[in-house]
Amino acid sequence: MNPDAIPEDFPRRTGALPGAQDKFLALKVGGRYVVLGSDEDRSERCGYCAALADDLRDYCLRKACEHPSWTHLANFERTCQGIYGEAGKDWEITSLEREWLVQRLRYLLIQKGWDDLGAA
Numbered sequence: 805m806n807p808d809a810i811p812e813d814f815p816r817r818t819g820a821l822p823g824a825q826d827k828f829l830a831l832k833v834g835g836r837y838v839v840l841g842s843d844e845d846r847s848e849r850c851g852y853c854a855a856l857a858d859d860l861r862d863y864c865l866r867k868a869c870e871h872p873s874w875t876h877l878a879n880f881e882r883t884c885q886g887i888y889g890e891a892g893k894d895w896e897i898t899s900l901e902r903e904w905l906v907q908r909l910r911y912l913l914i915q916k917g918w919d920d921l922g923a924a
Contacts, residue, residue: 810850813907815900817845853901857908860887864913876918880910 817829830837864879871879884906886892897905910921 810846814846814850814853814904815898817849817898849897849901853897853905854908856895856897857905857912860905860909861912861916864909865916876913876920877922880913880918880921883909 860883864883867879867883868874868876874882887902887906887909892902895902914921
């Protein structure tokens with residue numbers, strides 16, 4: 805994802821390490837180190853979370869067709885339970901990214917006419 809296309813509200817991964825010597829936070833990914841909080845890291849994280857939000861939107865829309873008796877809000881809340889529960893436990897996202905994901909999913913569903921989801 806282009807760093808200029810990252811939404812302003814997408815969280816940054818940050819941290820602190822004790823000691824007087826200068827340090828940086830890094831994560832070893834695929835045999836190379838990625839500096840956490842860098843534009844490259846944030847761009848990759850945002851792309852991953854945005855794709856996940858798109859997949860979850862499609863999931864909600866499919867479930868709405870399969871279960872027409874479910875309200876939009878009930879469908880959304882069920883999906884959010886999965887995001888915070890067992891289904892989402894293996895996703896490599898932070899708690900702040902998870903919150904962003906839920907808000908992004910709400911936005912995407914409202915764009916599809918699900919106006920009854922209420923405010924965040």
